Amino acid sequence: MKAVYTVENLDCPNCAAKIEAAIQRIEGVETASLSYATGQLHITAEKLEGLLERIQAASDAVEEGVIFSEHKKGRAKRYVYHFENIDCPNCAAKIETAIQRLDCVETASLSYTAGTLHVLAHSEEGLLDAIQGAADSVEEGVIFTPKHHAHAHHHEHEHHHEHCHDHEHDHEHHHDHDHCHEHEHEHEHHHEHHHEHEHDHEHCHCHDHEHEHAHEHEHHHEHAHEQTRKAEKPDYGKVTLIAGAALFVLGMLAHFLLQGVVPYLDKVLLMAAYLLLGGQVLLASVKSIGKGQIFDENFLMAIATIGALCIGSWEEAAGVMLFFRIGERFEQLAVERSRKSVMEAIDLRPETVQLLHEGHEETLPAELVQPGDRILVRVGDRIPVDGIVRKGESAVDTSAMTGEPVPVTVREGDAVMSGCINKSGVLELEVTAALQDSMVQRVLDSVENAAAGKPHIDRFITRFARVYTPAVVTVAVLTAVVPPLFTGDWQHWIYTALNFLMISCPCALVLSVPLAFFAGIGAGSTKGILFKDGITIEALSQVKAAVMDKTGTLTEGSFAVTEIHAEDETAVLRDCAAIEAFSVHPVAGSILACVKERGIDYPAASDVQERAGMGLTGTVDGRHIAAGNGKLMAAEGVSVPEISSVGTLVHVAADGVYCGTLVLSDALRPHAADAVASMNRRGLHTVMLTGDTPAHAQSAASSLGIAEVHAGLLPDEKPVKMEEVRQSHGSVLFIGDGINDAPVLSGADVGMAMGSGADAAMEAADVVLLGSDPAAILTALHISDRVNSTAKFCVIFALAVKLAIMVLGFCGFANMWLSVFADTGVTILCVLFVLLRIQVYYKKHKTAV
Numbered sequence: 001m002k003a004v005y006t007v008e009n010l011d012c013p014n015c016a017a018k019i020e021a022a023i024q025r026i027e028g029v030e031t032a033s034l035s036y037a038t039g040q041l042h043i044t045a046e047k048l049e050g051l052l053e054r055i056q057a058a059s060d061a062v063e064e065g066v067i068f069s070e071h072k073k074g075r076a077k078r079y080v081y082h083f084e085n086i087d088c089p090n091c092a093a094k095i096e097t098a099i100q101r102l103d104c105v106e107t108a109s110l111s112y113t114a115g116t117l118h119v120l121a122h123s124e125e126g127l128l129d130a131i132q133g134a135a136d137s138v139e140e141g142v143i144f145t146p147k148h149h150a151h152a153h154h155h156e157h158e159h160h161h162e163h164c165h166d167h168e169h170d171h172e173h174h175h176d177h178d179h180c181h182e183h184e185h186e187h188e189h190h191h192e193h194h195h196e197h198e199h200d201h202e203h204c205h206c207h208d209h210e211h212e213h214a215h216e217h218e219h220h221h222e223h224a225h226e227q228t229r230k231a232e233k234p235d236y237g238k239v240t241l242i243a244g245a246a247l248f249v250l251g252m253l254a255h256f257l258l259q260g261v262v263p264y265l266d267k268v269l270l271m272a273a274y275l276l277l278g279g280q281v282l283l284a285s286v287k288s289i290g291k292g293q294i295f296d297e298n299f300l301m302a303i304a305t306i307g308a309l310c311i312g313s314w315e316e317a318a319g320v321m322l323f324f325r326i327g328e329r330f331e332q333l334a335v336e337r338s339r340k341s342v343m344e345a346i347d348l349r350p351e352t353v354q355l356l357h358e359g360h361e362e363t364l365p366a367e368l369v370q371p372g373d374r375i376l377v378r379v380g381d382r383i384p385v386d387g388i389v390r391k392g393e394s395a396v397d398t399s400a401m402t403g404e405p406v407p408v409t410v411r412e413g414d415a416v417m418s419g420c421i422n423k424s425g426v427l428e429l430e431v432t433a434a435l436q437d438s439m440v441q442r443v444l445d446s447v448e449n450a451a452a453g454k455p456h457i458d459r460f461i462t463r464f465a466r467v468y469t470p471a472v473v474t475v476a477v478l479t480a481v482v483p484p485l486f487t488g489d490w491q492h493w494i495y496t497a498l499n500f501l502m503i504s505c506p507c508a509l510v511l512s513v514p515l516a517f518f519a520g521i522g523a524g525s526t527k528g529i530l531f532k533d534g535i536t537i538e539a540l541s542q543v544k545a546a547v548m549d550k551t552g553t554l555t556e557g558s559f560a561v562t563e564i565h566a567e568d569e570t571a572v573l574r575d576c577a578a579i580e581a582f583s584v585h586p587v588a589g590s591i592l593a594c595v596k597e598r599g600i601d602y603p604a605a606s607d608v609q610e611r612a613g614m615g616l617t618g619t620v621d622g623r624h625i626a627a628g629n630g631k632l633m634a635a636e637g638v639s640v641p642e643i644s645s646v647g648t649l650v651h652v653a654a655d656g657v658y659c660g661t662l663v664l665s666d667a668l669r670p671h672a673a674d675a676v677a678s679m680n681r682r683g684l685h686t687v688m689l690t691g692d693t694p695a696h697a698q699s700a701a702s703s704l705g706i707a708e709v710h711a712g713l714l715p716d717e718k719p720v721k722m723e724e725v726r727q728s729h730g731s732v733l734f735i736g737d738g739i740n741d742a743p744v745l746s747g748a749d750v751g752m753a754m755g756s757g758a759d760a761a762m763e764a765a766d767v768v769l770l771g772s773d774p775a776a777i778l779t780a781l782h783i784s785d786r787v788n789s790t791a792k793f794c795v796i797f798a799l800a801v802k803l804a805i806m807v808l809g810f811c812g813f814a815n816m817w818l819s820v821f822a823d824t825g826v827t828i829l830c831v832l833f834v835l836l837r838i839q840v841y842y843k844k845h846k847t848a849v
Contacts, residue, residue: 001044001045001046001047001048002042002043002044003042003043003045003048003051003070004040004041004042004043005040005041005043005052005055005068005069005070006040006041006068006069006070007034007040007041007066007067007068008066008067008068008069008101008103009065009066009067018062018063019034019058019059019062019063019066020032020033020034020041022058022059022061022062023041023043023055023058023059025058026045026051026054026055026058028045028046028047028051029043029044029045029051030044030045030046031043031044032044040106040107041055041068043055052068052069052070055068056068077120077121077122077124079118079119079120079121079124079127079146080116080117080118080119080146080147081116081117081119081128081131081144081145081146081147082115082116082117082144082145082146082147083110083115083116083117083135083142083143083144083145084142084143084145085141085142085143086112086139086142087328087331087332088297088328088507089112089507089510089511089514090297090465090505090506090507090510091138091139091297092110092112093110093462093465093510094138094139095110095134095135095138095139095142096108096109096110096117098134098135098137098138099117099119099131099134099135101134102130102131102134104121104122104123104126104127104130105119105120105121105127105130105131106120106121106122107119107120108120111514111518112511112514113514113515113518113519114447114518116147117131117144119131128144128146131144132144139284139287140287237280237325237329238329240276240277240279240280241277241322241325241326241329243276244273244276244277244321244322244325245273245277245322245326247269247270247272247273247276248269248270248273248277248318248319248322250269251266251267251268251269251270251272251273251314251315251318252266252270252315254266254269255270255315266314267314270314270315270317270318271309271314271318273318273321273322274305274309274314274317274318274321277318277321277322277325278301278302278305278321278325281298281301281302281321281324281325282298282302284298284299285298285299285301285302285303297505297507300469300473300501300502300504300505301320301321301324301501301502301505303498303501304320304498304499304501304502304816304819305317305320305321307494307495307497307498307501308320308495308498308816311491311494311495313495313816316815316816316817317816319816319817320502320816320817320819320820323817323820323821323824323825324820324823324824326824327820327823327824327825327827327828328824330824330828330831331507331511331824331827331828331831337835348382348400348401348418348419348440348443349366349384349435349440349441349444350366350382350384351365351366352364352365352366352384353365353366353369353375353384353385354375354376354377354378355369355373355374355375356373356374356375356376356428361376366384366385366435367434367435367436369384369385369431369434369435370431370434371431371432371433371434372430372431373430373431374390374428374429374430374431375387375428375429375431376426376427376428376429377422377426377427377428377429378422378426379394379422379423379424379425379426380421380422380423381421381422382418382419382420382421382422383396383416383417383418383419383420383421383422383427383429384418384435384438384440385418385431385432385433385434385435385438385440386415386416386417386418386431386432386433386437386438386439387415387416387418387429387430387431387432387433388413388414388415388416388429388430388432389410389411389412389413389414389415389416389427389428389429390412390428390429390430391412391427391428392412392425392426392427392428393409393410393411393412393425393427394409394410394422394423394424394425394426394427395407395408395409395410395423395424395425396408396409396410396416396420396421396422396423397420397421397423398417398420398771400419400420400421400526401417401418401419401420401439401440401443401528401770401771402528402769402770402771402772402773402776407423410427415432416429417439417440417770418433418435418438418439418440418441419439419440419443439770443525443530443770446525446530446532446768447521447522447525447530455517455533455534455535455537455538456535456538457513457538457788457791457792457795458513458514458517458534461506461509461510461513461795462510464506464509465506465509465510468504468506468509469504469505469506472500472501472503472504472802472806473500473501473504475500475806476497476498476500476501476504477497479493479496479497479500479809479810480493480494480496480497492812496809496810496812496814498816499805499809499814499815499816499818499819500806500809500819502816502819502820502822502823503802503805503806503819503822503823505823506798507823507824507827508794508798508823508826508827508830509794509795509798509799511827511830511831512791512794512795512798512827512830512831512833512834513791513794513795514534515831515834515835516787516790516791516794516834516838517534517537517538517787517791519787519834519835519838519839520537520783520784520786520787520838521534521537522839523783523838523839523841523842524779524780524783526842526843527776527779527842528769528770528771528776529767529768529769529770529776529779529780529783530767530768530769530770531766531767531780532765532766532767536750536766536767537783537784537787537788538784538788539731539749539750539766540733540750540766540767540780540781540784541781541784541785541787541788542731543684543730543731543732543733543749543750544683544684544685544729544730544731544732545684545685545686545687545725545726545729545730545731545732545733546679546684546685546686546687546732546733546735547687547688547689547721547722547725547732547733547734547735547744547748548676548686548687548688548689548706548734548735548736549688549689549690549718549734549735549736549737549741549744550688550689550690550692550697550700551586551666551690551692551737552586552736552737552754552755553735553736553737553754553755553774554668554669554672554676554688554700554704554774555666555667555668555669555672555700556666556667556668556669557586557666557737558586558590558666558667559586559587559589559590559648559664559665559666560590560593560594560664560665561590561591561594561662561663561664562647562663562664562665563645563647563662563663564660564661564662564663565643565645565660565661565662565663566652566659566660566661567660568659568660569660570598570600571659572652572659572660572662573591573594573595573598573600573602573662574595574600574601574602574603575602575620575623575625575627575652575654575659576591576625576627576650576652576662577591577592577595577600577602578602578603578604578605578618578620578625579605579608579616579617579618579620579625579627580592580616580627581602581605582605582608582610582616582618583610583616587648587650587664590664591650591662591664603620603621605618605619605620605625606618606619607619611628611632611635612714612715613631613691613713613714613715613716614628614629614631614632614635614714615627615628615629615632615650616628617632617636623654623655624654624655624656625652625653625654626638626651626652626653626654627650627651627652627653628650628651629649629650629651629691629693629712630649630651630693630712631712631714632651633651633653633658636653636656637656638651638653638656638657638658639658640658640661641658643661643663645663646665646695646696646699647663647664647665647666647696648663648664648665648666648692648693648696649661649662649663649664649693649696650662650664668700668703668704669772669773669774670773671773671774671775672704672774673703673704673705674774674775674778675774675775675777675778676704676705676706676774677705678778679777679778679781680705680707682781684733685707685708685725685729686705686706686707686708687706687707687708687709687710687721687725688700688701688704688706688708688709688710688711689710689713689718689721689722689744690709690710690711690712690713691711691712691713691714691715692711692712693711693712694709694711694712696711697709697711697712698711708725715743716743718741718743718744719743719744719747722734722744722747722748723747726749731749731750732748732749732750733748733749733750733752734747734748734750734751734752735752735754735777736751736752736753736754737753737754737755741753741764742764745764745765745766746764748766750766750767751764751765751766751767752765752766752767752768752769752777752780753765753767753768753769754769754771754772754774754776754777755769755770755771755772767780783838783842786837786838786841787838790833790834790837790838793833794830794833794834797826797829797830797833798826798827798830801821801822801826802822802826805818805819805822
């Protein structure tokens with residue numbers, strides 16, 4: 001039996017490990033996993049009766065005060081917030097921990113690079129206030145706002161202002177006014193159900209339209225005024241940085257040129273520079289002391305520089321504070337630009353659409369368009385929402401969504417994806433999904449949600465950072481106390497200890513690693529590759545075997561009847577089409593297309609049944625018709641002659657007597673062979689799983705260079721074969737079309753759905769390729785390798801530099817200039833390395849790598 005318990009007052013990850021070990025020793029407990037980050041205990045035991053009391057007793061034996069309680073029942077919902085004014089990744093981690101400790105929060109994930117906070121909670125009531133309070137307890141000035149606010153207010157106001165008041169006739173005014181209200185009401189109602197996890201409309205839904213308009217009009221102007229004030233507000237950090245730098249330069253000039261002319265002028269100028277540059281740091285350190293956070297970056301920097309002043313190193317104290325502030329500034333700018341670059345590249349949501357209403361066009365905010373509406377898309381416009389072409393023909397550039405550079409021709413009846421660009425002709429579309437349900441919004445949500453999923457290396461860094469800083473501070477204290485007892489040189493060893501304090505902050509680690517994964521997620525999205533989270537990118541680089549479906553993945557998935565083996569071809573096609581009309585399989589569509597092309601009419605069938613993995617049976621003109629593969633014929637007791645043709649075989653029988661066979665062919669995708677060859681060169685063991693005939697499967701596998709083939713499989717046999725591959729070769733990547741592969745996709749170590757933006761595929765798969773080009777598989781693998789190697793390099797490089805500075809310090813060669821480089825300098829280098837190696841690289845390489 002499984003159970004989940006909430007843990008309170010657990011403030012130490014080391015204690016958490018000890019308590020977990022104690023609980024695992026309880027008789028009857030099979031497994032126990034205590035998550036310090038989420039404050040939850042997941043346990044499997046023979047029985048749950050009386051278990052909570054025994055867990056509490058085991059915990060008290062390790063550390064008193066930790067409280068366990070039954071986990072809250074009910075379904076938690078996800079709420080997303082944007083934040084401002086978090087300038088330090090280390091502070092972000094502390095704020096995340098503080099939010100996770102809230103009673104009303106089940107889990108919290110704060111992405112410093114994406115600028116978002118994802119929270120799982122059972123109620124939104126009071127949640128924002130609790131989050132804000134938790135953040136203020138760590139660092140004041142951080143502001144959290146619900147994700148939807150700014151965008152919704154802007155568009156709602158624009159809609160009312162533009163379309164409810166700019167009319168010449170009273171009759172028209174009434175008509176359009178009602179139309180606006182109807183659209184808005186439908187939009188809000190739909191939005192409430194679709195985003196129920198994000199916010200509650202109960203507090204913002206107004207019944208009086210005029211009052212609602214006035215309220216939104218007022219709110220919009222308040223919001224705009226707030227943005228204006230924010231834009232006009234002086235950047236005091238920049239002002240103090242420039243002024244402090246100027247004073248530092250003057251102080252250094254006075255030190256070298258006027259020391260004998262104007263005594264103490266250099267010290268006055270350097271002290272003024274120090275106070276101007278470090279005032280904010282000193283104030284933050286005082287607050288940290290009040291909260292008991294002695295391992296805070298600001299506190300450690302303050303101690304190091306004050307210590308330098310005390311031993312007479314005025315120049316180093318001011319200089320170190322200057323370069324610390326410059327480093328922080330560069331870090332903020334780099335992360336901000338990275339975040340902005342990623343989000344702007346994938347945020348292809350339009351501001352407005354051209355709605356066709358009663359024969360004329362109306363410009364509406366895209367958020368208000370509903371399924372069933374007709375919209376006009378002109379040449380050069382980006383398709384605003386998902387839809388179906390009802391009039392017109394055009395070439396559509398899908399590269400922004402799928403990464404495929406060749407435009408696709410669309411005609412009447414074809415589905416089109418939002419975010420693509422209309423290149424050659426005017427299109428009239430019928431909307432099939434509102435903006436919040438369209439692909440362009442789903443891609444944006446996918447990237448934001450993926451940033452919340454932390455890979456194992458990120459989790460390791462978080463754990464390591466908790467140990468690293470106290471360990472280095474301990475070494476610093478021992479360095480300041482122990483060696484002078486033997487050498488008597490207190491000033492030298494205290495100075496060395498102050499250097500160690502400055503390199504004890506793990507910012508280079510806690511910033512560069514998540515930034516690398518965020519950049520990788522963003523790079524993938526611009527090429528039509530959606531990673532579910534950072535764990536997926538990490539796991540993808542570790543796969544040992546690539547298992548692939550054939551139809552629709554390695555082949556085009558568009559069958560054509562190429563041969564008919566029968567005495568009466570028309571009769572066979574007629575009977576087969578009658579029951580295939582009830583199927584949605586690509587093979588059925590191809591048979592019906594052949595019948596239509598030949599002008600053959602077929603009767604209505606009855607009692608049609610689909611036999612999974614075999615075919616269909618039904619009654620046509622009083623006869624029992626069976627159409628399917630050899631397994632279906634064997635089940636029906638029908639003897640089938642040997643057919644030497646290569647392709648997908650559909651045998652047809654009437655009342656247990658064989659009538660004929662249709663042969664269908666499916667062409668291989670253009671880059672499929674190159675993709676398989678590249679996977680083979682990577683050392684991946686390539687496998688094909690298909691329900692097709694062995695002869696056809698082996699022919700396709702030979703053409704592609706696939707090492708292992710399993711053909712004639714039923715849907716429930718594919719997961720079994722995939723498990724056999726995992727047992728013999730290791731971690732498995734499964735690649736399918738996402739249509740009927742959900743069990744295999746979810747069972748693989750990494751599931752990749754190709755050429756599908758379907759809800760089922762996006763839910764089951766770890767990686768979704770919006771395009772159908774197999775080259776995207778290689779791009780996904782390349783991004784995974786590059787992100788993981790970049791993150792590992794940053795960790796090794798940062799720790800190596802810090803260790804080298806410590807060794808130099810013990811040898812008497814280190815100074816504060818090197819130490820500040822090991823702190824902020826290394827952080828900047830790691831951030832720039834991440835941006836150049838991932839973000840800039842994939843901007844430059846537009847096609848699959």
